[in-house]
Amino acid sequence: MKRTLLALCCALPAAAFALPSFDEVRAAHKPSEITLLDRHGVPVQTLRVDKSVRRLPWVPLADTSPALLRAIVLSEDKRFHEHSGVDWQAVAASAWANLWNTRTRGASTLTMQLAGLIDDGLARPPAGRSVVQKIGQAVTATQLERHWKKSQILEAYLNAVPLRGELVGVPALAQTLFGKHASGLDDSEAAITAALVRAPNAPPERVAQRACEVLALQQLSCAGIELQTRAALSRSGGMPLGEQMAPHFARQAIDWQGPAVQRSTLDAGVQRLAIETLRHQLAELTGRNVEDGAIVVLDNASGAVLAWVGANGGTSAAAQVDGVLARRQPGSTLKPFVYELAFEKRLITPASLLDDSPAQIATPSGLYLPQNYDREFKGWVSARTALGASLNVPAVRVGAMLGPDALFARLNAFGLALSESAGYHGQALALGGADVTLLALTNAYRALANGGLASAPLLRGAPALPASPRRVADAAAVHLVTDILADNGARARTFGLASALATRGFAAVKTGTSKDLRDNWCVGFTDRYTVGVWVGNASGEPMHDVSGVSGAAPVWHTLVTRLHEGRPSRLPLRPAGVVVSHVAFDSHREAPRDEVFIAGTEQARQRDSSQLAPQRAFGITSPRDGSRYALDPDIPPAAQQIRFEGERGTWMLDGRRVGQGASLAWAPWPGRHELSLIGPGGRVLQTVRFEVRGAVVKSAAAARRSGG
Incomplete structure (x- = not known):
């Protein structure tokens, strides 16, 4: 059987797939979110940039839970550290037909699964892989084992494996289902994760059953695993871990085509202080119809x-x-x-x-x-x-x-x-x-x-x-x-x-x-x-x-x-x-x-006359002809009086005498009005027309009751 497979492998085109290096695969990893850091390297905001998947930044193997590493290897590839990409012992035990069974992974190793993840041509289609694709997967797995370290293979797999729904990679699953970083998964959470690798979209009872089997492989108890599984699978995506304190700033500061982690000029301590201060003040203004606020703090020297x-x-x-x-x-x-x-x-x-x-x-x-x-x-x-x-x-x-x-x-x-x-x-x-x-x-x-x-x-x-x-x-x-x-x-x-x-x-x-x-x-x-x-x-x-x-x-x-x-x-x-x-x-x-x-503008004494002093008036200086006034119903009438100004004379408004002198205050009333100024001997010095718009103003008491 082994010789037959090798013969088929040799029949594949030599250039069917150019094997990427581990560094190339890691560099090509594109998170669905960008994390913005402050000037000191403190995370201040994470924004989703890819709505099609949920993929977090690459997590090194050293930052992955040991419980998860044990569960994944025991569940998916017990002899991972012994084989060279293809587990020939598993092949012999399961027979040729079982090796390529489309309904189970059978003897498919972690390395073979990774080959299908990094080569689009080896990706598993809905109808299952063809014989040529299956052979290519085995060949690529062998090449991976020859050029990559075992730790690199496992690290790349955990970051690239598709999981439940939109989730890709263990880091995204750990954060979404358990609210943790991948480093913090315990034995039960690791078992649930391993079960989802095998059947990502299985119903909760099936996932719990499979998780219990993974725990049994480690001689661990399954107590409470079904309840824990249902709770995890019922969680929605939610916000990323850590403080999310600058969503509006991040939209402006992030380079949307840039790296997954970017540094900004923000100061997390100052940002946190600004948020807390604004919230406290708005709480103090409760009852005054105030619900919003905004703050900017700039460094004078740099503009940061x-x-x-x-x-x-x-x-x-x-x-x-x-x-x-x-x-x-x-x-x-x-x-x-x-x-x-x-x-x-x-x-x-x-x-x-x-x-x-x-x-x-x-x-x-x-x-x-x-x-x-x-x-x-x-x-x-x-x-x-x-x-x-x-x-x-x-x-x-x-x-x-x-x-x-x-x-x-x-x-x-x-x-x-x-x-x-x-x-x-x-x-x-x-x-x-x-x-x-x-x-x-x-x-x-x-x-x-x-x-x-x-x-x-x-x-x-x-x-x-x-x-x-x-x-x-x-x-x-x-x-x-x-x-x-x-x-x-x-x-x-x-x-x-x-x-x-x-x-x-x-x-x-x-x-x-x-x-x-x-x-x-x-x-x-x-x-x-x-x-x-x-x-x-x-x-x-x-x-x-x-x-x-x-x-x-x-x-x-x-x-x-x-x-x-x-x-x-x-x-x-x-x-x-x-x-x-x-x-x-x-x-x-x-x-x-x-x-x-x-220098040169000093003046030791300031007098009441200046270039801003009003000049002698001729006719009606205010209001002007065609003026329009808008009344505010929330301001008391006494604060909205219109002042008639001009030469000294008698003021006639809409045919009625309203006062005399060079200045007169009038409480406005909505409508179109005609104002005339009568001089000595009854001569009409000037007539202007103006309009007052707006509802009838409130009384002072009503204005106070409404908060105006």
């Missing part, structure tokens, strides 16, 4: 992403939505870029007095009447106070000085990638009327941290990989803005001295809240890190009485504090071109102080 939390998996109704990349209105977090450009162009200084009084802003949907955080106007304030206290009207006035085109271009230079056009956004751009992503906004603040040098954030590669920065803003002007954002006294008029924005070491920070409380933000930087936080709802549903300082700022504060434990953040060095000079204010608007200036 240290933390990327795209959603709160615990409460989010849209956990798959990546809040780091979703585009939303950033509110007041754009104001630092407005003031930086105005400082750079020498239009104002941090000591310049700006008029914080009612104003109307044209937007694509009508006129917008900006309100401050505390719904009060401060009159003449310095630019330092206006930015620090996040006053809206002064920011709009400064934005108007710059013009939408210049501001639009500067924001895009910082990498915000604004859509639409400058004309589309108009003056509302200064108050965050354009959509941005948290990643882009945080990286723009990182450019401020680096003195106006911008570079793209890094998601993978060496953590110390040098960036290729480009200058997008004047270093002196950036320093002025940074000094204001780090001044806790400058924001005291709005936020007080003990807000979450105050830190022990240096930190420059700004909050922002979009219209209708849909999104709130807190973005800021220290000497080493830039941290961006967004809190809101992925659906865009408004929150209940949650602003940037109460929603996102506590998360930012905790992260900055923990990141600098043991090493406080230090003040930035003053760049060339920045000087400090004493300044006083007329009418004691603000206390005298030492102020930072771009």
